[in-house]
Structures are given as structure tokens and as C-alpha cells.
Amino acid sequence: METSDKSQEKISLPKNMLLPQEETLEIQKKGKKMKIGIPSDLDKVEYRVPLTPQAVDLLISNGHEILIEKDAGKSASYSDKEYREAGATVVDKKEETFQCDIILRVAPFSCDEIDMLRGNQVIISSLQTQAHRSESIRKLMKKKVTTLAFEYLENEDGFLPVVHQMSQIAGVTAITTASEYLSKSRNGKGVLFGEVTGVTPAELVIIGTSTAAEYAARAALGLGIFVKVFDTSVYELSKLEEKLGRRIFTSVFYPKVLRKALISADVVIGATAFNTSPKFKVSEDLVKQMKEGAVIIDLNASQGGCFETSNPTDFNHPVYEKHGVLHYCVPNSPAMVARTASISLSNILIPILLAVGENGGVDNYIKNSQGFRKGVYIYRGILTNPEVGRLFNIPSQDIDLLLAVY
Secondary structure, three states: OOOOHHHHOOOOOOHHHHOOHHHHHHHHHOOOOOEEEEOOOHHHOOOOOOOOHHHHHHHHHOOOEEEEEOOOOHHHOOOHHHHHHOOOEEEOOHHHHOOOOEEEOOOOOOHHHHHHOOOOOEEEEOOOHHHOOHHHHHHHHHOOOEEEEHHHOOOOOOOOHHHHHHHHHHHHHHHHHHHHHHOHHHOOOOOOOOOEOOEOOOEEEEEOOOHHHHHHHHHHHHOOOEEEEEOOOHHHHHHHHHHHOOOOEEEOOOHHHHHHHHHHOOEEEEOOOOOOOOOOOEOHHHHHOOOOOOEEEEOOHHHOOOEOOOOOOEOOEOEEEEOOEEEEOOOOHHHHHHHHHHHHHHHHHHHHHHHHHHOOOHHHHHHHOHHHHHOEEEEOOEEOOHHHHHHHOOOOOOHHHHHHHO
């Protein structure tokens, strides 16, 4: 039997017709173009900027729109001209950036700034719990925003890229800061934070075994400083020695051993793991016994501090003296090297933002990326981080359950 030509013709149907309606809608959402606002944080004494001009150029070339407040990159040595040439729109008022779909900044939002938000937006910034009150968290919830914290962002392997990078910088800058405040230029004791032939080397005590502790120890050992590290865990102390590739003085918190170390220390650095409250605090009584003119640098000031005498400071007034000991408790210490820190932060955020666009927006990417989802602490106005909830006495809900509803 002869078959007609018409019966042999293949009927071409649009691929979308062969997919369920839900999948069709999902495909249409892919490649969403984003409008990102970057306000200046200079009024918050924060010198870092989340995206460099090179990063902005890459986002613009992928079809996204960037609004950046005038002078936002100034302290990181990036000019408005560089951002314009990269394709960004430079605006005069912070409020203009606050109307964008996604707001990207380093510093957390204040209550007054939250009032400027239009609502139903996405905020990606640092959390810095010491900068918040219950009122500010509740205001964010009322605005029905989705907020993500740099400190909680993970990659797919459970690694905290922002915390790791900023901790590296914080550890190294802690040593340069200590050196500065021991010198006579800052009315210090006039002690060289290093090694000189025939002179007893300066002594450093580090509380904790975090990434910041590791990089502070590396920098100090390179200068010939005598380093002592204390932690609650022998295992963590052993791991730190392996990373450093050499044996150093380590100890758990034996009272007499710690007291002896603090009495002879020129500098003490608090550097316990981030995203956790310090498990041990140096008491005020121990601080009183330290030598006059010694320096305390508390890298955990934003999380309650490693010292009973710690209070958060900023770059306008970075230090204060208590019991004859100089305290440096700046929570955003990596901003001291703002350009380096901005490049590091931008390198982390760029692939995330590109992936958000390719996935059709933040909501889709929260569903598709477990690591990105870990960064969320408010989802569409609902608090989802139990630690933040406990801190501010606000009930939280499981984000995985919420995603099943939305």
C-alpha cells in the first residue's frame, strides 16, 4: 500500500507544548534581568563596596541594571567615573538605590533606612547582629522583604566563602593593627611587633583556632613573634598546628597557664569561630592583670566578644583604654584594607548574582541552591533563622516548609 507524502511529513510542534504548564512557566522565568541597587555605606563607617567596576561591567553585559550611589566606592579607591564607564547609573540619593528589586550592600540596614524601602524586595548584606535590635528585624519583616546575610552564605560543599575570605583579611590586618598601636606614633609602648637580634621578641596570645586565628598566627610567626594559642578543643589546636606546618605553644584554657600568658603578652587577639557565640571569655579580672600598654584586638566584637571588657567600636573611634590596656574592637576590621576586601567580596558575589539571574530570580535560586538558601534569615517577611530568632526573641519558621507553600 502506497503511503502519501503528507502522512510522511513530520509535524513540528513548539517544545513548550510538550511540557507541563508548570515547566513552561519555569522556562519563561529563566534569564530574568535584575535591577540591583548599591547604596554608599560611608555614613556607617564601612569602606568596602560589594561590587567592583569590573564586576559591574560583567553584570551589565549579561543584561542586568546597576544603580550605585555617588561615592559608594570612594574609600575602596573606585571612582564614580569607573562605575559609569562600566555601565552603572550613578545616583545622588541613597533612596533611589532603595527602590531597586535587589539591594546589595556591606553594612546592615538601620531602622530609618528600612522605612525608606518600598517593600517586597531582596536585601543581600552582612547581618552583624550587634548592629540590630528586635525593632529593626521586625521592621524588615513588616516590609515583606527577603534578606540574606553574607555570614551565612554557603557553597554547595557547606563552605562559608565570605566568612573565610574576610577572616583571612581580618587575621592579617590584626597583626598590622597591633604593630601600629604598640608604636609611639599611636602613643603605644614603643615595642616593635617583630624580632630583632639580641632583643626578646614580642609575645602574642590568640584566643581561638578560627581562620582569622590561623592567618594572624601565620603573619605573626613570619615576623618572629612568639605566639601562644588557646582554645577549648585539643583537636582544633592540633589541626591549627598542621595548617601552620610547625609546632607552636598551644593550650586549653587552664586558668594558671592562661593567666601567665596574658600577664606577659604584648598583644591578645580574640579570634574564635564566626557565626557562634564565643565559648570562652577572658574575664575583666584577667584583663586587669595584663601589662600596661598591652593591646587587645577582639575580632569577635560583633558576636559578643572574647573579652568581658569588649565593646564594639568603629573606624572613627577604633580604640579605648580600660585598666591600662588598649582595646581595638572594630567589627568590620577588613574594611581597613577596603580595596583588597572589596575585590575579594566581589569575586564571591559575582558568580552568585549571575546564577540568580540565570535561574530566573532570587526565589528560584533559593529553591535550587541549598547553599544560597542557608544565607536567608527572612523570607518574604517571615523570620527563618532560629539563631536570630532566639537572639531577638522572635519566632522563626523552617524555610524548607515555607518553600513548599510559595
